[in-house]
Amino acid sequence: MFGKPTHHTRLFVTFVEEDLPLVRSIMTRLRADGAITVDYSLTTERFDAPESVYVRASLAGRIKRSTATLCLLGGSTLENPWVSWSLQATRELDRLLLAVPLAGTPTDEGARTIEELGGVFVGPRPDDIVRALTGDDAVRHRTHAVSR
Secondary structure, eight states: OOOOOSSOEEEEEEOOGGGHHHHHHHHHHHHHHSSEEEEOOOOOSOTTSTTHHHHHHHHHHHHHTSSEEEEEEOTTGGGOHHHHHHHHHHHHTTOEEEEEESSSSOOHHHHHHHHHTTOEEOOSSHHHHHHHHTTOTTTTTOOOOOOO
8 A cells, every 4th residue: 555664663643632633534544554553642631740750751652662753733733742842852762753734834933843853744645654754755845735
């Protein structure tokens, strides 16, 4: 179906709850191929709560076990402290950061943030994501809108 990665590929996916319908659509299509394990969940714990240190430790382990982090970038994604933290952790753990703009092109601020973290933009189609994971630079920096 899509290009098969040469090794097991695990994606840690970060997003905000308001984008969940689009996230589910993308994740369903990614899982259908079977070449990628998708790791995502919504964190409802307050970022500054005392217990959040345990959540961050768990998320850091999940990011470390992943090949890359996929940020599904909606209008308010980068305002979420959990998303911001996971993007920083991705950089600190030296993992590939991919970003998919969910509605058109990212804002200037969003594009700048992703690029400062060493991330690349890819389209929302599974084959775009797989090609970026397998090193096909032709797909990188190409953006597509996902219709709502």
